[in-house]
Structure formats: C-alpha cells, structure tokens
Amino acid sequence: MDEAAKESGGSQVISQLRKNQNIEYRGRIRSVESYFNSINKGIDQIIRVRGGKEIKVTVSSARLKVSSHSKKRFVIALNSMFKFSAITGLRKVNFSGFVL
Structure with missing residues (x-):
C-alpha cells in the first residue's frame, strides 16, 4: 500500500482486508471481523451505492495495527x-470512487 501511495504521488490508497486478517488491539491479536463484531460495533447508517440504491449498513472505524x-x-x-478496508494516510476519506 505504501508503494502504491508513493507511485501515485502520495495520494490515499484504499485496500480491502479479508475478514480473517489479523489486527492487533491492546496487545492482543484477533481477526478484523471479531474486533468489529465484539469490541467496536459501530453505528447504523443509510448509504447510497451504485445506481442510487440506498442500503442500511453498520459503519465503524478504528486506527489498528x-x-x-x-x-x-x-x-x-x-x-x-462484510467489507473491511485499510487506508493509507489519515486525511479526509472520500468514498465517491469506492466500489461497494
């Protein structure tokens, strides 16, 4: 991800994570799915996807290793x-081009 950000002039890079990919939180290793299902459950939001269709999702975020x-x-x-994404850089995130 860092190489892709460098090659694109330092822009943000969004990459999808697998649900069983390991993250570290407070010294414990767990899957990204178990973290967001048990520790950081998120809030319900309505978002618009391709074609203008609105769907209800639970959105959550964290800065994790x-x-x-x-x-x-x-x-x-x-x-x-069931989408998990990692983002380089901590700037405003624009999902307008993100395929859901």
Whole structure:
C-alpha cells in the first residue's frame, strides 16, 4: 500500500482486508471481523451505492495495527456488507470512487 501511495504521488490508497486478517488491539491479536463484531460495533447508517440504491449498513472505524502490513492503518468496517478496508494516510476519506 505504501508503494502504491508513493507511485501515485502520495495520494490515499484504499485496500480491502479479508475478514480473517489479523489486527492487533491492546496487545492482543484477533481477526478484523471479531474486533468489529465484539469490541467496536459501530453505528447504523443509510448509504447510497451504485445506481442510487440506498442500503442500511453498520459503519465503524478504528486506527489498528494490521499484522500483515506491520503498521497501523485506519480501518473502516461496513458490516452489513462484510467489507473491511485499510487506508493509507489519515486525511479526509472520500468514498465517491469506492466500489461497494
């Protein structure tokens, strides 16, 4: 992800995580799915996806160490769709081009 950000001139890079990918929280390693289902459950939101269709999702986020990346990433969970994404840099996140 860091290489992709460098090659694109330092822009933000969004990458999807697998639900069983390991993260570290307070010294304990667990899957990203178990973290967002038990510790950080999130809030319900209505979002608009392609074609203007509105769907209800549970949105949650945290700054977590992603084990496979060996660094902290801003991780966003859209639970009703089982999507987990890691983002480089901690700037305003624009999902307008993000495919759901």
